Amino acid sequence: MQKHAAQKGIALVLVLWVIVLLSVIAGAMSTVQRTGVAMTGNIRQEREGRALVNAGLNFMALMLERRTRPIEDNPWPTDGRLHPWTFAGKTVWVGAMPENARIDLNQANEQILQSLLQSMGLEEEEALAVRDAILDWRDPDNATHAQGAEDREYRAEGRPIGARDSIFLSLEELQQVAGITPELYKKLAGALTVDARQRTVDPAFASREVLLAIPGVTPAEVDQYILERQQALAQGLPVPPPAFGGAFLKKGKNTRFRLFAEVDLPGGGKAQGEMVVGIETKTRKGYMLLQKKFGKLQSFGRAALPEEEG
Template sequence: MSGRPARGAALVLVLWLIVLLTAVVGGYALVARTGHLQGRVETGQLQGDAVARAGLEYAVWRLNHPEPALRWHPDGRPYRWEYDGAQVEVRITDERGRVDLNRAPPQLLQALLQALGTDPGRAAALAAAIADWRGADGTPGPGAAGDAAYAAAGRAYGAKGAPFESAAELLQVLGIEPDDYRRLRPYVTVHSGLPQPEAAFAALPVLEALGVRDAALLVQLRGQAGGAGNPAAPDLQRPGADAASAAHLLQRAEGGAVRRGTYSIDSLARLPDGSRTVTRAVVRLQGTGAPGMAYMVLAWEEGASPQ
């Protein structure tokens, strides 16, 4: 009789050991599966980055394709390309088609903000604050936010009094909210050096800010010409001064001269599994300073959803 309690205790111990081993094996299996899934995600991200980078490199080459009729045009129209089973969509914008934060007058900045849906009164205040930020003397203009206003808002800095170094500096300007920056970012630059954008390369909100009457028609023509890179002949035959002006601007964007300017390139890669990766860069096709370099990188963002 004395041996039965010992045998019972041994049985309980064995059962607990089985439970413990099951937990250990289950935990190991979970860790292994998690690591496998993480590895797949990282591999997919690397593949997406490589495909998006290939799209950017291809876009640089197509900007100055040996055959002028096959060149891609830097006015923001989409170009689609297939690479290693992935779908790539590329948009190229000449930086001259964007509003330069360091050179644009406040009236143009206000018009752009209004074209993007900002209330006129607030648009005027934000435009003045942007102009004040880049001002050289630190003296606020009418309606602008001076250093005292920054201090009153609890910010440890005042207006910079120097040029914007990147568009992201807008987030430091008093009154600019993240949503304002998100809407402005695609249409502003610090690289053109122009007080007024070139309409031939500008997007619709910039065209509206410039007061171009044929803005919507021009954007429509770009979309129709996007795949082939050629003007959409049927629509160019539409009567009226607006159609003629739109055709002229479209043809300027499609000029055959060798391109050596500064361009923003967005390359969106869609992999067969449905994942997406974007590479965005601002590149200059001249003055690289190094033999064999096709371009100089001025700005670079990449990832699944770069900011």
């Protein structure tokens, strides 16, 4: 009798464990299902956001035809700020600025490169070595600058590829240059380009990082100029020239533009993208596309809506 009762007790424990196990499995399956639904929703939102960003970029490319019109006749000026555009019932923030707001990696002279690298936090000697490596990468010869790097130095580091000995074809190529760490590249990327093809920089659109690369300039001078520039933009006035920079800060001929698009996503996220186009030639498909990417923008931010002004 006791043996029979013990067997019943064991069976009851087993049944309880089976119930617990089934509950755990059911809970796990429910969690997986909820996660799958959430992931599907996130993917759908991301794809929808990217499609709207693409639409905004293409629209802004069309609006470049209006770039010389007065501000009252062009709601989407190339002033570096994002302006609202309604498409498919959604608000897409679009904008553009001349690409020569950045320092061209293939055109910058030794002094500008040295100053830029030091403004990014490198000590003078370290900046000199990186600068010389950049010069060796882009020049056509195999002669090594004082602290630079040509094929021999790259082979000594165990790298299979030496210096290109030609111009940079993309900004990402800078990561292959001796002395360029991932952290340094991240700092430099927003200040540089390979698409401006100009030795000068347009100060009206240059970022703080670019302006700080001017030899001899102080952070206080740069911040004061940025403040004056913001005030002029807010009032619809021409941006004044800075009191520093000399011949390096010059408007130049704007034939290449960086276009921006941004969309707010449910939940507080954003879909963002930008592309660079050259308008010096036009094909049946439109302007020449030089680069395109999705990710964080470096525009001047969103312009104030009419009801927000004042």
